Amino acid sequence: MKKYSELSQDELIKEKEVLSNEYKQWQAKGLKLDMSRGKPSVEQLNLSMPIFDILDGKSLMRCMNGVETRNYGCLEGIVEAQHLMSEIMDCQPEQVIVCGNSSLNIMFDTVARGYMFGFGGCTPWCKLEKVKWLCPVPGYDRHFAITQHFGFEMINIPMNDDGPDMDMIEDLVSKDDSIKGIWCVPKYSNPQGIVYSDEVVRRMANLKPAAKDFRIFWDNAYAVHHLYKEKCKILNILHECEEADNPSLVFEFASTSKITFAGGGIAAIACNNANRQELKKTLTVQTIGFDKINMLRHARYFMDVESVDEHMKKHAKILRPKFEMVIKTMERDLGDAGCGTWTSPKGGYFITYEAPKGTASRIVELAKEAGVILTPAGAPFPYHMDPNDSIIRFAPSLPPLEELEQAADIFTVCARIAYLEKLILAKA
């Protein structure tokens, strides 16, 4: 079969007719499929149900150092949970503060802290004329929503295969002291599944920002979320920052939302001692302590990182066929046609489809009208503005495999129609 780009106008129109008929057949089915968010499936949620047998009405509720989990106090979280999260985050337990149920909430609070009280004795950002933020793109829409909410100017940083464009980042942060931070998802990045290379992590740790209060927001959301036996590894950013004599440069975040329950797990922040002491000055005013009972439940359920690994293998077993099916469908339907490209991630929650320029919004629109809700085109970019209108984040986790098959079929029909429309218009 020829590539679409090599077809004549007649051939294009004919191909579009075939696909439009197929599209109408899908529409007639009246499906309602939601691929918009990276939510775990019910099957995955069921994996963690035994965690509710960990505590019962007769459980001992003190943790190993005697802290009563049912009462106030213990601002940094119980030691067992610090230990668990440090294993997941590949850092030291004493670098970790275990918080509530949402790492996004910790990230928001951390930005808010810089905004209200400032970092390292610098002027709080709310007192500055302008604050800028670096946003590797495509990236996580909820990150960008935070920095947009604060009115920061977001600067797109292109992603390479091994992480964000470090030349550009080094250049920007060294010159402009209004740049105060960068969002990073260093492993199995949202949405491309990119794993930062050792070089990228080292260059990140060795940044020499003009702003003393510049911070890397290292969202290690998919630290243990491998799809395959091969576990991609990244360098320990806290360690690299210390080595680079930049120990306060980074805040790292993680949660068990996609290990146990989305929004029902525990979340944590890790940083060096200086950042930690500063953080605690606000935290001790903000709360008497986070939910230690859920920490205890998690820490007793996952006795060590091996049991986390075993658990994550079960997730992978459910997720892998979904990812592979979607990718196979794309290869089958879009490969020969030369219609866009897609990622084949080794972990994480997303497949990124890069459509022919200018067709992403149209694909999302077509899919919607055939009953498939995709993440809005543009969502993985600051201000929802994809300069090429080409990136679509595909979230295969939530639906059962059977529904996902339908969604993938519909998706490739929509992608081809949108591309054909574009080509036909260009030749008209």
Place this chain on the structure above:
Amino acid sequence: MKKYSELSQDELIKEKEVLSNEYKQWQAKGLKLDMSRGKPSVEQLNLSMPIFDILDGKSLMRCMNGVETRNYGCLEGIVEAQHLMSEIMDCQPEQVIVCGNSSLNIMFDTVARGYMFGFGGCTPWCKLEKVKWLCPVPGYDRHFAITQHFGFEMINIPMNDDGPDMDMIEDLVSKDDSIKGIWCVPKYSNPQGIVYSDEVVRRMANLKPAAKDFRIFWDNAYAVHHLYKEKCKILNILHECEEADNPSLVFEFASTSKITFAGGGIAAIACNNANRQELKKTLTVQTIGFDKINMLRHARYFMDVESVDEHMKKHAKILRPKFEMVIKTMERDLGDAGCGTWTSPKGGYFITYEAPKGTASRIVELAKEAGVILTPAGAPFPYHMDPNDSIIRFAPSLPPLEELEQAADIFTVCARIAYLEKLILAKA
């Protein structure tokens, strides 16, 4: 027996010698008793242990309207939990947003929201030269810590028997648009156990603040925390604000921290629709949702407000003898001597002892040296400054009755010694 104030110098010295001997005997015991914080006792925590049998590995995890509690979403909390918290807060379920484990955290976040983004379209407080806050005193130290952390100027408002001095409040807020809020604990106030009268609540709801973004922070922490059969009631502030055509004036807060587990319960904010919509604009950026599983556990454990009432009776049964013993000890040892006054609250967590002027710090110091940790003198005041050095917050909940008896005995010895020292010095 004569009042201390009527004793001669010789009699004072003699009395002091007797008490100093008693004090030394206490010191010799090397006790370590902590009365500093209003923590529930282990016996109270045990009351709620059956809540851990509510969910097990086989439970159905969807709530009544089908929301999956183990997955993301449902920003306002599950309907069952909204209902439960609305019963506790005496308001409408649709006014409630159920959040995480800590109402203090919600209060901090709400102040932070006014500071960063502003209320009702007004200038965010971080952009203002000066922000002032009204603080009924004595009050809750953690409230004052929040407004101090933001650098607000705190203004003391004297408490009367039926709530704060409304004349002063009305006068201040009507004149000064830099006053942006007031802390209130309207029922069984911390630390005096005062219950706001209907008149105080109505006058509060009818305030005409110069600042359009003035808000009442209504911390209904002890809404159902009665010590006796008689349940003190307060007017519904949200309703009164509506009646007064002031519907956006108030944020109400509550939690189950002293119903189930301190720091392991659920917390909520209630407000009118305009405040709610504004709040949600930030909340939706801040988090994908709070822990719905703990909400489900609580909502299923407390099927209705009657079951909360029954549960609170069990708490009262444990707490009441502690309160009564302390008060009885004060009456016995301090009454005839005319050494200070104390409250006899009908609910809540504290007894307030008002020592003879200028002796509170000394009492706390003496108690500490005899092994009894009290809340620091001054703590119930902004900047920890008690203008009369006379208020001591006594928290009888945590220790077992036997330890509490010792603590109360030591306390009254210390209170008398401090008073005697003062009287002797005055006559010297």
